[in-house]
Amino acid sequence: MIAFEAVSKRFPGADRPAVDTLDLTVPAGTICALIGPSGCGKSTTLRMVNRLVEPNSGHVRVAGEDVMRIDPIRLRRSIGYVLQGVGLFPHRTVAENVGTVPALLGWTRARVAARVDAMLDLVGLDPAQYRQRRPDELSGGQRQRVGVARALAADPPILLMDEPFGAVDPVVRGRLQADIGAILRDLGKTVIVVTHDMDEAVRLGDQVVLMREGRIVQADAPDHLLARPADAFVASFVGEDRALRRLALLNAGSLATPGEAGGAPPIEPGSSLKDALALMLATGADRLTVLGNDPRVLTLSAIRTAATEA
Numbered sequence: 001m002i003a004f005e006a007v008s009k010r011f012p013g014a015d016r017p018a019v020d021t022l023d024l025t026v027p028a029g030t031i032c033a034l035i036g037p038s039g040c041g042k043s044t045t046l047r048m049v050n051r052l053v054e055p056n057s058g059h060v061r062v063a064g065e066d067v068m069r070i071d072p073i074r075l076r077r078s079i080g081y082v083l084q085g086v087g088l089f090p091h092r093t094v095a096e097n098v099g100t101v102p103a104l105l106g107w108t109r110a111r112v113a114a115r116v117d118a119m120l121d122l123v124g125l126d127p128a129q130y131r132q133r134r135p136d137e138l139s140g141g142q143r144q145r146v147g148v149a150r151a152l153a154a155d156p157p158i159l160l161m162d163e164p165f166g167a168v169d170p171v172v173r174g175r176l177q178a179d180i181g182a183i184l185r186d187l188g189k190t191v192i193v194v195t196h197d198m199d200e201a202v203r204l205g206d207q208v209v210l211m212r213e214g215r216i217v218q219a220d221a222p223d224h225l226l227a228r229p230a231d232a233f234v235a236s237f238v239g240e241d242r243a244l245r246r247l248a249l250l251n252a253g254s255l256a257t258p259g260e261a262g263g264a265p266p267i268e269p270g271s272s273l274k275d276a277l278a279l280m281l282a283t284g285a286d287r288l289t290v291l292g293n294d295p296r297v298l299t300l301s302a303i304r305t306a307a308t309e310a
Helices: 042-049 072-077 094-098 100-104 109-122 140-152 170-187 198-204 222-227 232-238 242-249 273-283 300-308
Strands: 002-009 019-026 031-035 057-062 079-083 158-162 190-194 207-212 215-220 287-290 296-299
Touching (some): 002 042, 019 042, 019 215, 031 042, 031 170, 031 198, 042 057, 042 158, 042 190, 042 207, 072 079, 094 109, 094 140, 109 140, 140 170, 170 198, 190 198, 198 242, 215 222, 215 232, 222 232, 232 242, 242 273, 273 287, 273 300, 296 300
Parallel strands (some): 031 190, 079 158, 158 190
Antiparallel strands (some): 002 019, 002 057, 207 215, 287 296
């Protein structure tokens, strides 16, 4: 668990705090997405966890321990860190990059090598093909996967991600978000991710925290944030297409009801309601057959209700 308790940070010469009396809890094993306008304090908040920035007041606790009482080198080696542009060492191979922290921790060469291969395989890169390559021989998406593998190599319980997919083109970004998000949830890591992209925030986060001028405006589950914005600022920031964003979070199986659809187009239960709506529009159908052992139906009216609730 990560807890911010009345945390404030003001940089010298600033006219207001970068972070102002922030209270936030990130439960163990969950992903928290920090989002907000530029300068709202989200990256400062993230960097206080590993003491790249130190608070002026309040407490940041990791597993109940105040980070200011932990040696910063030991603290940083126990926390994975992924940033925009990845930050791989350009003169080192992929294997050497991924094995950086385990080597610093004194692991044997054999153990480091085995861990490197396991991490590359985990992020979808064939170790035999990629371990001896250098960063300039990789695509942007591949470099980002290597960055995640490096951050996970020493099996840290906490992962910090600062605009991790911001430098990746939009086509690759969606696949990375899905793949990396699934990996982190399977591993049960506690994650804070900073992003400027609302779609990314609601896709990755179990909790989305919208900040403004160093304070939290709304902290909520993605579905609740989209359905019930706390105020006009949240509604404006989320955007007029928040109904479609909400449909992208819900799956067809969640709204299907028992019954026969009479030859209606089929859809997998894990498909999003956004995809279901697109299929209905493409085929002219007002209902779909949700695949599975028992016949179930998804109707257009059910999708419309889910969208208008947002």
